[in-house]
Amino acid sequence: MSGDGRRGASSPRPPTPDTHHPSPDPRLRKALEKLARQRLEQLDQLPPDMAGQIKALSDYDFMDQDARQQFEDLLKMLQQQILGNQFEGLKQSIQSLTPQDLQRLREMVRDLNRMLQEKAQGGNPDFQGFMQKHGQFFPPGINSLEELVEHLQRRAAQMQSLLNSLTPEMRQSLQDMMNSLLKDDRLKWDLMQLAANLERLMPTRQFQGRYPFRGDESLTLEEAMKLMDRLQELGQLEKQLRQARDADALADVDAEKVRGLLGDEAAEQLERLRQLTKLLEDAGYLQRKGDTLQLTAKGIRRIGQKALQDIFSKLKKDAFGKHETDFRGTGGERVDETKAYEFGDPFHLDVQETLMNSLVREGAGTPVKLQPEDFAVYRTQQMTESSIVLRIDMSRSMILRGCFVAAKKVALALNSLIKSQYPNDNLYVVMFAEYARELRPEALPELAWDEDVYGTNMQHGLMLSRHLLGRHKGGTKQVIVITDGEPTAHLEGEVAHFSYPPTARTLIETLKEVERCTRERIVINTFMLEQSRQLVAFVNQLTRINKGRAFFATPERLGEYVLVDYVSSKRKRIA
Incomplete structure (x- = not known):
């Protein structure tokens, strides 16, 4: 029974090999696990910077072919953004760049270098032949070698502007990444030579800029390059507008660019501004002399009257006051x-x-x-006759602090006031910086600041003022000084010596000239646009010697101070 029962029971069978999932060889599994650990260690030891990671992964033996394909796609995208930045035609084709395409790119860069070198040596290269052969690398609308050079330099300057705007660490990281992507040493060398040839023909300094950025929103390289392009276009437009000092230059401003960058309202304002010249000519304020436009006497008077109205419109009717005697x-x-x-x-x-x-x-x-x-x-009421020298500081700090325009407006208003109300008075205008020079009052509307001048040579300004006032024997004589700083230059013979901080000799020579003015009964009234310790100390010395007055005025109220003081000093009650 028992035996039959054992025979009837199912007995265990040896395992049947699985043909669908065969067990790996233990030695093979061990080798794969070891290789995987080595790959993970390699990935853990990748350099911290992006450029180093790209270089290391380029030599990395991927175990997963999908991962290899994703990395190669990433490289192509980055190459597209970097090479496509320089050669716009590559943006679409670089995704499927074949060895033949790369060879055509090398050939184009070499041909371009030869053409630029021939141009630099005074030759006449075949631009049309070059474009027929390689035009697919560039956008449409380029019709001359000069336009091509400008296009390439603008594209290069966009990248340089981006680099200039980054921190040193970010700049180095981006440059290293670009070097890692351009693994073709010959192409890299040709591109370096291309940059040198372009710089020789058209330096990129005129296109480059540095733009500070802040905020948390990140940008891709392509987005950053588009932003650089827009900022450069804005910079070029600003330069055009600043240089448009006459109607002809204004006509050269690209209205469509103004519309695209600044909007329809700005484009309409530009058009109205272009029409303004004709309106002023018709009204008799401007006249043409050859290729230039000049203010007429009527125009000069109108500018002075407007400056005068602007200043006195802020004053009460009885604000002048009188000096009784x-x-x-x-x-x-x-x-x-x-x-x-x-x-x-x-x-x-x-x-x-x-x-x-x-x-x-x-x-x-x-x-x-x-x-x-x-x-x-x-x-x-007696009206005293006066001879006045208006001395305006033209040093660099005056424009940087926003004082120059206010001083010019005062000069225009004072000239208009004297001509209309006090025609017997004499007005001279002296501009002083490193040197002093006389300026005809009629030339005031066209007075422009020279950004290359430095220094505040009060000594030369007082010397010239004393010479001008010496032409008049009677009446009161005064010098009105508008400045924002202490003297920093003086004459040694006929040569100006500049020093900041000012030397003791500059201060001594200036005060000597103050004493000479005082002996000739010339009153010096000083209007300070800054309250620096050095300027206040110097003006205190000046007023102790000369007995003139000193005022502190902001640029916004300078005109009120100067003109009201002038009119007040004109009136003396006598009976």
Whole structure:
């Protein structure tokens, strides 16, 4: 029984080999595991920078073919952005760049180098033949070698501007990455030679810029290059607008570029500005002389009147004030105010007040009896004749601090005021920086600041002012100084010596000239646009010697200070 039972029971069979999932050879499995560990160690030891990682992965033996394909696709995308930045036609084709395509690229760069070298040596290279052979590498619309060079330099400058805008660490990382991607040493050498040839024909400095960035939003390389392109276009447009000082130059400004970069409203404003020249010519404010436009006398007067209106529109009607004096004499202009007659007064009789004085004393009736004390006369106001030198600091700091335009506006307004209200006065304008020079008041509207000048040579300015005022023997003489800094230059013979901080000799020579002005009864009034310790200390010394006055004024209120002080000093009540 028991035996039959054992025979009937199922007994275990040896395992049947699985033909679908055969067990790997233990030695093979061990080798694969060892290789995988080595690959992981290689990946863990990749350099920290992107360029080093790209170089290491280029030599890496991928076990997974999908991973290998993804890495190669990434390399092609980066190559497209870097080479495509220089040669726009590569953007589409580089994704499927074959060895034959790479050879054509090398050939194009070599031909381009030969053409640029021939041009630099004074030759006449075959541009049309080059474009027929290699035109697919460049965008349409390039019709000359000059346009091609400018296009390539702009593209190169975009990358350089991007590099200039990065931190040193980021800049080095990006440069290393580009070097890792351009593994073809011959192509890399040809591109370096191309950069040198382009720089010789058209330096990239005129296109490059540095643009500070901030914020948390990251950009791809392609997005960054597009941003560089837009910023460069804005920079070129700004340069065009700054250089458009006449109607002809304004006509050269690209209106469509203005519309694309700044919008429709800016383009419409540009068009109105272009029409402004004709309107000013028709109104008689501008006239053509040859190829240039010049202000007419009417235009100069209108600018001065406008500056005068702008300044005095901020003042109250009675804001001038008067300097009273006990001086008696004859002459002058009659005013509406009256006084009791005294011996020596001009006999400008106020008949009505004289009769009323008698009637108040005697009462109504005829005849009217007059006594000497009844007589009332109009007061007179003497207008003093003045000779003025307006000295304007033209040093670099004046424009950097926004003071130059305010000083120019004051000069225009003062000239207009004197010509219209005080024609007997004499106005001179002296500009001073490293040297001083006289400027005709009529030339004030066209006065422009020279960014290459340095120094504040007050000594030469006072010397020239003293010479100009010496032409007039009578009347008051004054120098109005508008400055934002202490003297930093003086003359040694005929040569200016500049030093900042100023030397003791500069201060001494300047104060010597102040003493000479004082001896010739020239009053120096100083309007300070800064309150630096050095300037205040110097002006304190100046006023102690000369007895003139010193004011601190902001550029916005400079005109009010200067013109009100001038008008106040013109009026003296004499009777």
